[in-house]
Amino acid sequence: MTDIDKKDSATHRAATSPSSPPGWVITQALLTAKGSPCRSKRGVVIYDPVTDHALGSGYNGPPELFGCPGRDLCRGKCGKLSIHAEARALRAAAGGWPGAVELDLVHVELAPDGSVVACDGPSCWQCSREIVEARSISGVWLYQVATVGAAWHRYGAVEFHLATLKRLEIYDF
Numbered sequence: 001m002t003d004i005d006k007k008d009s010a011t012h013r014a015a016t017s018p019s020s021p022p023g024w025v026i027t028q029a030l031l032t033a034k035g036s037p038c039r040s041k042r043g044v045v046i047y048d049p050v051t052d053h054a055l056g057s058g059y060n061g062p063p064e065l066f067g068c069p070g071r072d073l074c075r076g077k078c079g080k081l082s083i084h085a086e087a088r089a090l091r092a093a094a095g096g097w098p099g100a101v102e103l104d105l106v107h108v109e110l111a112p113d114g115s116v117v118a119c120d121g122p123s124c125w126q127c128s129r130e131i132v133e134a135r136s137i138s139g140v141w142l143y144q145v146a147t148v149g150a151a152w153h154r155y156g157a158v159e160f161h162l163a164t165l166k167r168l169e170i171y172d173f
């Protein structure tokens, strides 16, 4: 892809505002989530929407040395015991984005039937602050409950952090 092609692609993206992440990114996020040992299986993929390349991915779960305490104990605890999928994906991608500051991040929860669980909105302040601090992430995709059914929603990184803090009633800037 030439620089002009990339520019065209970026212009095209801005003009069309996709209503969902690319299918291959969703598929990769769901496959990544399968690696989680926990009852709530999350997968994150960080990708460049212009070049259509993945830069890092991660799943949730306790540090490799520990493992999940099991289905019964996991509920309500693994969020605290675990490294979140975002943290692993950010670490995996850290060496791979020379100069790129227009990356998108997709978060999925894997449903038992293999599809994406619709969430209620941003819910993790530990991850939202890391995403905004990373500077290279410009958009965060969540599959959310909507007025009718569920839909993909893309937050700007700063917007995502603010929405998280507000929704959790931590702070309203």
Ligand SMILES: [Zn+2]
Pocket: 037, 038, 039, 061, 062, 068, 069, 070, 074, 078
């Ligand atoms: Zn667990």
Ligand SMILES: [Zn+2]
Pocket: 084, 085, 086, 124, 125, 126, 127, 128
């Ligand atoms: Zn998190």
